[in-house]
Amino acid sequence: MIATDPQMRLLIIEDDRESADYLVKAFREVGYVADLASDGEEGLAMADSGDYDVLVIDRMLPKRDGLSLIGVLREKGNRTPVLILSALGQVDDRIKGLRAGGDDYLPKPYSFAELLARVEVLSRRRGGPAEETSYRVGDLELDRLSHRVARGKDELTLQPREFRLLEYLMKHAGQVVTRTMLLENVWDYHFDPQTNVIDVHISRLRSKIDKGFERPLLHTIRGAGYMIRDGIR
């Protein structure tokens, strides 16, 4: 896994002891400071007082349910990014969660790689620079205003969707981006395709930006997804 900023603080609010312990352990292993709350009230108190970078909240909690917890936090002006975990994986539950003030939504069962990738993106979002007008990774450059993409001196011609795909990857350069995240953010679909449809798009993009260049920028992260980064880091 990639190295994370050691200062990242995470609060996990989950009532199932086993999965909570698993999450805390896994996040600590990748360098997060992870705290645990086991019910809604405790979670609210901790989230309110502690300075966390991301909150991971189970939707169904004892004492106070996840959505109402988020509602109270947002009312108090707390803008900490929230990722909702839910066993109710349907589209409308997702929409409900996001409406209640959540920033991202992950249905159970999930893979840790997916959760980590999403938490990373959320933690970066906080306090990060406003949307930039251009991104640069190594010698690859993408200009969002003129829709131009160049690698070194070569101008690259991308299809509109390829441009959006690259834009999303470069916006999260150095972070793992999962297939589901790409499907959600680039295509705005929230279903689970039964085929490797995203992989094919990535390989097309890869053939345009990496083919013929000595150092590849677009990497496949096994068991997780993709990442764009300059080889040396």
Next chain:
Amino acid sequence: MTAFGKLIRTTAFRLTLVYLFLFALFAASLLGYFAWNTRRLITEQITSTVGAETGEISDVFGRRGLRGLVFTIENRALRPGANLYLVTTPAGQAIAGNVGSLAPGVMATTGWSETAYRRLDEQDSAVHRALVRVTELSGGFRLLIGRDLEERRRMFGIIAQAAQWSVLIVVVLGLGGGIFVARRVLRRIDAMTGTTQLIMSGDLSGRLPVGRSGDELDRLAENLNAMLERIEALMMGLKEVSDNIAHDLKTPLTRLRNRAEEALAKSASESEYRSALERTIEESDGLIRTFNALLMIARAESGQARGDMDDFDAAEVANGIQELYEPLAEDGGMSLHVRTVSAPLHGNRELISQALANLVENAIKYGKPAAAPQPLGADAVAAAVSKEILIEARRDGDRVLLSVTDHGPGIPEPDRKHAVERFVRLEASRTQPGSGLGLSLASAVATLHGGELRLTDANPGLSAILAIPARTVGSDRLAAQTSDVPQKVA
């Protein structure tokens, strides 16, 4: 509650009682009015004849004196059905007429009075009533002329009897009718109650009896039956899902368990463990996908997803899915094209996209032309066409059609209906990965939107068509209403 108690508590019976009272009141007042008017008419007739006769006889007395008076009176008194006549001297002695006795004091006052009397030629017992007029003649003689009231009394009696009978008949018929109607209603309600109790005890196939009259109870029964039909279908769906979960999820779970066991028993190196674990994760991901698809189908079939509908164009969905799958199709040696015209829809965009995606995935997986060796010199264009998959969005009357057409082997006619069922994987597809739920989901989504999934022959190949009712002005209004709801929730 006793049967009679139930009967008199019915709405029909209570209404009957109210009407019964009203009709009886009406009949009574009608007859009362009739009686009163008849009485008035008879009284008027008597007074006018008696008045005229009094004038005539006073005249006779004036012209011909007492003799003439007595003669005339006696003469008239002997006629059949004669009026009553009496002449008295100033001393009160009767000198002529047909009245035997009178109530005391009648002759003392002049003018109209009603009195009991007896005729001269009758026995002592017979007493009648009469309306009489007493006039004083010159010389202190008094003249009484009157008319028997028997006629008036008889008339009155007839009317009173008619009133009694008519009220009695109204009451008897009304009560009888009320009981008849109430019992009829009660019998039908009891039949319905019996059926519902049967259904509540678990037999969902029971249906309420529907009569042929098409009245309000029949309409109610028809609607309830339609509701029961739907409930039964949902229950069957639920049962089918749980059966299928038991059957088809246990198989991969067993495989998963076997692999883990085998790895534990036989793996020697770390890399062997690793690859076994990787396969385990892959297998469980497949399980999760199957499970999600099942939940999605159940949700679509139960109609829960109706809350999430908005307006969009089917053409956008078709273009979006083509754009997403075009590289995948090309990778599989096929080509994916799209042809659209604007086709506005009201529905759950996410579900319709997924349904279309499933059809496209199926076409990519199974739509390859049969590997029959092309005869030498076969038309190259035909070969290219046969590898083409076409997504179309178009309007057909009041329907929006979203279709995916391939030129593969297709599905034989008898298998098509079967293909839509859950977990059914036709022989040809068993070797391919997949949950067997793609078409079921597409079909459930179509049903949710009030449409259907049609599988037709593309000669050769398969054309899978989602036919969904197009957006109309009515559903626009509906959309406007439903869009308020989430705002309140949020």
